Amino acid sequence: MLDVLGNLERTHSCGELREQNVGERVVLMGWVAKKRDFGVFTFIDLRDREGMTQVVVSSETVAEAHAKAKSIRGEFVIAVKGTVVSRAEGTQNAKLATGDIEVKVEELLILNDAAVPPFQLEVAGSENLAAEDTRLKYRYLDLRRPQLQHNIRMRAKAVKAIREYFDGRGFIEIETPILLKSTPEGARDFIVPSRIHTGKFFALPQSPQILKQITMIAGFDKYYQIARCFRDEDLRADRQPEFTQLDMEMSFVNREQVYREMEGMFNHVLKLIDVDLPAEWTRMTYAEAMRRYGSDKPDLRFGMELKDLSESLKGTDFAPFADTLEKSGEIKCIVVKGKADYSRKQLDELQEFVKRYGAGAMAWIKIGDELTSSLLKVLGEAKITELAAAAGAAKGDAVLIVAGKRSVVAASLGALRNEIARRENLIDRSKYECLIVTEFPMFEHDDETDTYIAAHHPFTSPMDEDLEMFKTAVNDPSQHNLLGKVRAKAYDAVINGYECAGGSIRIHQKDVQALNFKALGMSPESSRSQFGFFLDALEYGTPPHGGFAAGIERTCMILVGTENIRDVMAFPKTASAQDLMMDSPGVVDPSQLDELGINVVDE
RNA sequence: GGAGCCGUAGUUCAGUUGGUUAGAACGCCAGCCUGUCACGUUGGAGGUCGCGGGUUCGAGCCCCGUCGGCUCCGCCA
Numbered sequence: 001m002l003d004v005l006g007n008l009e010r011t012h013s014c015g016e017l018r019e020q021n022v023g024e025r026v027v028l029m030g031w032v033a034k035k036r037d038f039g040v041f042t043f044i045d046l047r048d049r050e051g052m053t054q055v056v057v058s059s060e061t062v063a064e065a066h067a068k069a070k071s072i073r074g075e076f077v078i079a080v081k082g083t084v085v086s087r088a089e090g091t092q093n094a095k096l097a098t099g100d101i102e103v104k105v106e107e108l109l110i111l112n113d114a115a116v117p118p119f120q121l122e123v124a125g126s127e128n129l130a131a132e133d134t135r136l137k138y139r140y141l142d143l144r145r146p147q148l149q150h151n152i153r154m155r156a157k158a159v160k161a162i163r164e165y166f167d168g169r170g171f172i173e174i175e176t177p178i179l180l181k182s183t184p185e186g187a188r189d190f191i192v193p194s195r196i197h198t199g200k201f202f203a204l205p206q207s208p209q210i211l212k213q214i215t216m217i218a219g220f221d222k223y224y225q226i227a228r229c230f231r232d233e234d235l236r237a238d239r240q241p242e243f244t245q246l247d248m249e250m251s252f253v254n255r256e257q258v259y260r261e262m263e264g265m266f267n268h269v270l271k272l273i274d275v276d277l278p279a280e281w282t283r284m285t286y287a288e289a290m291r292r293y294g295s296d297k298p299d300l301r302f303g304m305e306l307k308d309l310s311e312s313l314k315g316t317d318f319a320p321f322a323d324t325l326e327k328s329g330e331i332k333c334i335v336v337k338g339k340a341d342y343s344r345k346q347l348d349e350l351q352e353f354v355k356r357y358g359a360g361a362m363a364w365i366k367i368g369d370e371l372t373s374s375l376l377k378v379l380g381e382a383k384i385t386e387l388a389a390a391a392g393a394a395k396g397d398a399v400l401i402v403a404g405k406r407s408v409v410a411a412s413l414g415a416l417r418n419e420i421a422r423r424e425n426l427i428d429r430s431k432y433e434c435l436i437v438t439e440f441p442m443f444e445h446d447d448e449t450d451t452y453i454a455a456h457h458p459f460t461s462p463m464d465e466d467l468e469m470f471k472t473a474v475n476d477p478s479q480h481n482l483l484g485k486v487r488a489k490a491y492d493a494v495i496n497g498y499e500c501a502g503g504s505i506r507i508h509q510k511d512v513q514a515l516n517f518k519a520l521g522m523s524p525e526s527s528r529s530q531f532g533f534f535l536d537a538l539e540y541g542t543p544p545h546g547g548f549a550a551g552i553e554r555t556c557m558i559l560v561g562t563e564n565i566r567d568v569m570a571f572p573k574t575a576s577a578q579d580l581m582m583d584s585p586g587v588v589d590p591s592q593l594d595e596l597g598i599n600v601v602d603e
Numbered sequence: 604g605g606a607g608c609c610g611u612a613g614u615u616c617a618g619u620u621g622g623u624u625a626g627a628a629c630g631c632c633a634g635c636c637u638g639u640c641a642c643g644u645u646g647g648a649g650g651u652c653g654c655g656g657g658u659u660c661g662a663g664c665c666c667c668g669u670c671g672g673c674u675c676c677g678c679c680a
Binding site: 040045060087116118123131132136186188207209235356357456460576 | 610679
């Protein structure tokens with residue numbers, strides 16, 4: 001028989017009692033984390049969100065409570081009334097914040113029993129943790145673990161800090177609709193059928209992009225929102241179909257003014273974990289980031305920059321390299337310090353790794369006691385020595401070389417750089433390295449359709465310096481591929497190799513916007529049918545404006561030091577976009593479909 | 604859409620060349636135990652080896668398919 005709570009009130013949490021509370025009569029409530037039964041007395045570790053306290057029930061002093069304690073098990077919900085007592089010398093527990101005291105129980109109430117948990121919440125190491133699918137099915141149990149409690153609370157603090165920051169800077173929080181209209185660009189939309197307008201659909205926002213620009217046109221000057229976003233694309237370790245963004249926009253500003261807000265916001269948030277970021281972050285152009293790191297979001301916590309070997313290999317008759325150079329590709333490398341002892345097997349693994357990014361092969365040079373290289377036979381020892389010198393490698397180092405299309409070389413060596421840093425433990429986990437990557441390209445070439453698509457989104461402003469080139473590229477068909485050279489006023493904030501925020505200065509003049517739609521191959525008619533309301537809005541006095549959006553989850557991942565986005569979301573989905581606890585998505589009642597005029601066709 | 608790794612007791616794992624009764628630890632159940640905090644101790648219960656098919660005298664192990672989890676590529680303006 002369970003006890004009733006009645007009028008009993010907690011006096012303290014399970015994490016706060018200390019030596020100075022000794023002698024106080026207290027009431028604690030929580031979950032039984034562990035029970036240790038010694039026959040005549042029983043220890044219980046009582047847990048709540050604030051921590052753990054040991055309570056003792058003795059059969060000699062409180063026979064009734066002790067009898068009840070016999071029947072409890074892990075995750076039972078209990079209340080104890082008792083006195084805080086100091087623990088005898090030698091019986092304190094240094095691992096517990098409350099370990100100098102314990103509560104001597106006078107009365108014990110079993111507020112609820114609990115089934116035996118499907119997995120153990122308290123395990124020695126993370127490697128003994130139950131498989132993630134089991135924990136996702138019983139998410140409410142997994143969330144009881146102190147680590148996840150901490151993560152979710154850190155997320156709440158981060159969101160609060162963000163609101164503090166923007167509120168303090170005069171920004172106005174404005175909510176935008178979740179039900180809006182599908183637009184064809186970008187990610188796949190999640191769509192929602194309309195009952196009232198049978199056959200028509202709303203779309204969930206991929207981001208509030210257009211609406212936040214309209215808040216600028218509407219004269220709010222500084223807008224922000226903690227906005228839920230939805231993208232029906234495949235998941236990754238750092239990507240979920242629904243996620244949360246800090247979305248902000250401001251009027252009458254240049255790029256530097258937006259950078260200041262990005263810096264200011266992240267600097268404020270990182271204080272939560274006592275990290276002081278520089279007031280002004282490093283700026284690096286996209287071109288430089290790609291050249292030096294092979295990535296538009298380089299992790300600057302370690303070096304190992306990419307080195308170009310193309311110059312040294314000019315005129316080589318080794319066919320793969322000669323072909324690459326002829327097709328204006330690149331031959332680049334990274335130097336791995338002290339890894340001349342890489343085994344053949346390890347090098348093969350690394351080659352397999354870069355092949356995932358489209359590299360045809362990975363050549364290597366090892367400067368051990370002897371100079372060895374996969375290229376020794378084809379290039380000769382003199383050339384290999386020259387290459388090693390050009391790469392800046394010293395005795396004891398390994399040089400890993402990839403040749404091919406520029407984009408492939410960057411992707412594969414950029415990824416290899418991160419992979420080696422991870423494998424060789426080159427990353428100082430106490431470091432936080434941030435930068436702003438600037439001047440992203442305006443367009444990306446789509447090889448499949450041989451067209452240019454917006455690299456950021458179709459409302460991004462080109463760089464003033466590139467405006468003439470942009471006009472030429474759009475208006476002169478023979479100059480069309482100049483589009484690939486046009487730079488945008490687009491930027492990303494990068495912390496520790498994670499893209500934490502991105503944004504741009506927007507186009508505020510309708511003729512430039514029209515030019516951009518034309519560049520993207522959209523006729524005036526199709527742009528009007530998709531964005532007509534927005535083009536109308538641009539007609540009525542749009543201020544220059546720009547902003548950014550920051551990933552809340554990615555920011556929280558940095559705050560709690562995890563590489564798994566599910567660790568910072570209360571109710572995440574699996575890699576196949578299912579919720580194992582609710583078992584969603586699920587089928588709906590046929591009557592619901594009838595009402596919406598929807599037929600489900602079997603595959 | 605593609606690739607890799609994984610799937611054995613409630614949980615984490617082991618399981619030899621394919622061999623007869625599938626093990627360990629934790630958890631669970633029943634005892635014992637006056638200072639534990641990974642308590643100790645005695646005993647016990649607990650298995651559709653993800654699922655389906657195949658090869659074989661015989662399959663946890665080999666083969667094919669399939670489902671699920673994780674990670675990556677494509678995708679994510």
